[in-house]
Amino acid sequence: MTERVHIVGGGITGLFLAYHHTKRGDSVTLYEHSEKLGGVIGTNQVPEGLVEQAANGVLLTDEMKSMFADIGLTPLFPNKAAKRRYFWVNRKLSRLPISILTGIKLLFTIAFKKIKFETNQNLETWATNMFGSSVTKNIIEPAIGGIYGTRLEALQAESIFSKWDGSGTKTILEEMKKNGKKSYGTVSFPNGMGDLVNHLVHYLESKIQIKTNFKFESLDEILKLKGKIRICISLKNLIPLLGNKIQTHASPNLLSITTITRFGKNHLTKKPCFGILFAKNEGIRALGVLSNSDIFSGRAKEALHSETWIYPETAKENLTETWESILEKDRELVTKKLDPSVAVYVTSWSGVFPAYDRKLFIFNQSLDVLESEWISYGIDIRFYGNYRKGIGLRSLFESTSRE
Ligand SMILES: Cc1cc2nc3c(=O)[nH]c(=O)nc-3n(C[C@H](O)[C@H](O)[C@H](O)COP(=O)(O)OP(=O)(O)OC[C@H]3O[C@@H](n4cnc5c(N)ncnc54)[C@H](O)[C@@H]3O)c2cc1C
Numbered sequence: 470m471t472e473r474v475h476i477v478g479g480g481i482t483g484l485f486l487a488y489h490h491t492k493r494g495d496s497v498t499l500y501e502h503s504e505k506l507g508g509v510i511g512t513n514q515v516p517e518g519l520v521e522q523a524a525n526g527v528l529l530t531d532e533m534k535s536m537f538a539d540i541g542l543t544p545l546f547p548n549k550a551a552k553r554r555y556f557w558v559n560r561k562l563s564r565l566p567i568s569i570l571t572g573i574k575l576l577f578t579i580a581f582k583k584i585k586f587e588t589n590q591n592l593e594t595w596a597t598n599m600f601g602s603s604v605t606k607n608i609i610e611p612a613i614g615g616i617y618g619t620r621l622e623a624l625q626a627e628s629i630f631s632k633w634d635g636s637g638t639k640t641i642l643e644e645m646k647k648n649g650k651k652s653y654g655t656v657s658f659p660n661g662m663g664d665l666v667n668h669l670v671h672y673l674e675s676k677i678q679i680k681t682n683f684k685f686e687s688l689d690e691i692l693k694l695k696g697k698i699r700i701c702i703s704l705k706n707l708i709p710l711l712g713n714k715i716q717t718h719a720s721p722n723l724l725s726i727t728t729i730t731r732f733g734k735n736h737l738t739k740k741p742c743f744g745i746l747f748a749k750n751e752g753i754r755a756l757g758v759l760s761n762s763d764i765f766s767g768r769a770k771e772a773l774h775s776e777t778w779i780y781p782e783t784a785k786e787n788l789t790e791t792w793e794s795i796l797e798k799d800r801e802l803v804t805k806k807l808d809p810s811v812a813v814y815v816t817s818w819s820g821v822f823p824a825y826d827r828k829l830f831i832f833n834q835s836l837d838v839l840e841s842e843w844i845s846y847g848i849d850i851r852f853y854g855n856y857r858k859g860i861g862l863r864s865l866f867e868s869t870s871r872e
Pocket residue numbers: 477478479480481482483500501502503505506507508509510522523524525526527528683684685701702703706710726728818821853854855860861862863
């Protein structure tokens with residue numbers, strides 16, 4: 470049966486949700502506050518190459534593949550040489566940041582140790598108890614920090630691994646088998662991530678009604694819509710929209726992040742690589758760096774090399790420091806030489822990420838309660854976004870498909 474669906478927010482979450490509904494033949498109206506669709510995702514073409522505003526890639530699954538085919542988009546696979554990934558530990562680059570014995574212990578933990586979440590523990594303490602300090606410091610801290618835009622002490626296991634049963638009865642391996650879908654690694658597109666937005670919009674244009682520059686004055690106005698209501702706006706915009714529906718002390722913490730795309734003549738590492746993840750207290754302020762032009766072709770022009778460095782807001786120690794100077798200091802430590810850049814593009818996002826902590830976990834529980842309360846009054850409203858079931862595009866695509 471054709472359903473009437475109103476989607477508020479035309480970022481990638483709203484576009485993914487609109488895609489899933491059109492596949493079911495539903496009648497969709499998409500409302501976007503700004504004049505542009507795609508939200509934070511977009512690609513700028515600059516004289517030196519290509520600069521991503523937010524996501525640089527997306528994890529490819531079978532479901533994603535069929536969506537790309539529908540919207541006429543060909544994924545761009547990484548170069549083979551970019552398989553090399555580095556960790557920065559003990560102030561040097563390493564491909565294997567733990568000993569073989571620790572690696573064996575890690576496999577044993579994944580296969581046999583039961584997962585138990587403790588509400589009063591941050592992710593650093595939880596991971597240390599679960600995996601030991603070496604794995605936590607040298608693998609989990611750099612890997613999770615690079616994805617969630619902050620350090621482990623600001624995060625919580627229950628929130629990050631919300632799909633896992635943390636009651637002490639299941640192992641990580643069991644949960645991975647239960648939740649895991651086959652992934653073919655990270656892909657992008659010939660003209661960058663903007664291609665994904667443009668192709669999705671082009672596909673949807675003839676199938677749904679799109680209203681850009683459209684602003685609802687209040688939540689009450691949204692609640693009057695007839696049909697399913699799907700809120701796909703960022704958490705930063707959702708909190709004021711909800712007003713007193715959520716208690717102010719329960720408002721989640723928001724993180725700010727800066728990405729810097731740097732074009733230069735020399736490569737970051739001797740051999741091409743995917744990038745480097747940085748452990749804490751190792752002299753580097755970045756969370757990670759992607760070696761863009763090693764990963765994907767067409768990222769930089771005229772023998773230039775392109776990198777994207779990712780910084781948490783706390784990386785700036787005083788207001789006089791520039792992002793460029795912070796990056797160059799970090800880079801000098803990694804490459805052990807001064808190497809002037811050709812061009813640097815800074816993108817700062819304020820409050821773009823939720824901190825995946827206990828507060829967010831409780832906030833999401835409150836949203837679940839609100840959704841059920843509204844259903845009992847005959848209002849079918851649901852909330853989607855990177856604060857619900859995971860930050861990445863794959864999570865957003867999968868959660869919006871489960872309507
Ligand atoms: C720097 C950075 C790097 C990232 N890298 C990756 C990566 O490599 N891979 C990956 O998978 N993910 C990555 N992510 C995560 C991913 O990009 C985001 O989680 C995702 O794009 C968020 O999309 P969204 O649609 O939920 O939110 P947004 O992009 O914030 O979109 C929300 C939309 O809602 C609109 N809106 C707001 N309020 C209203 C209103 N009242 N009415 C109507 N419309 C409204 C906004 O204008 C906006 O268009 C990255 C994110 C950042 C910031």
